[in-house]
Amino acid sequence: MNNDICKWYPVCPMKWFFENGKLDGKWVNDYCFSDWTECVRYEMEESGKYHPDNMLPDGKIDERLQY
Ligand code: SF4
Structure with missing residues (x-):
């Protein structure tokens, strides 16, 4: 655990989904903050692996997450 915010947060789709009421706050509280x-997204971002915008921090796809 640490008290920093994830460095990817400003550009992460989870931020957008959260701020637009599409993502439960538990995700950003448990992972991003x-x-x-x-976070699986974080790991894949760091290693340059493709991951869809609707993939949750635990690696599961949430089809309800749409722009
Ligand atoms: S979802 Fe993962 S990669 Fe995105 S800001 Fe949160 S912790 Fe970072």
Whole structure:
């Protein structure tokens, strides 16, 4: 655990989905604002692997997440 915000947060689709009422706050609280080292999106971002915008921090796809 740490108290920093994930460095990807400003550009992460999870931020947009959260701020537009499409994503439960537990995701950003549990990952983006705390345990981002556990985030699958973070890992894939760091290693340059493709991941869809509707993939949750735990790696599951949420088809309801749409722009
Ligand atoms: S979803 Fe993952 S990569 Fe995106 S801001 Fe949150 S912790 Fe970082």
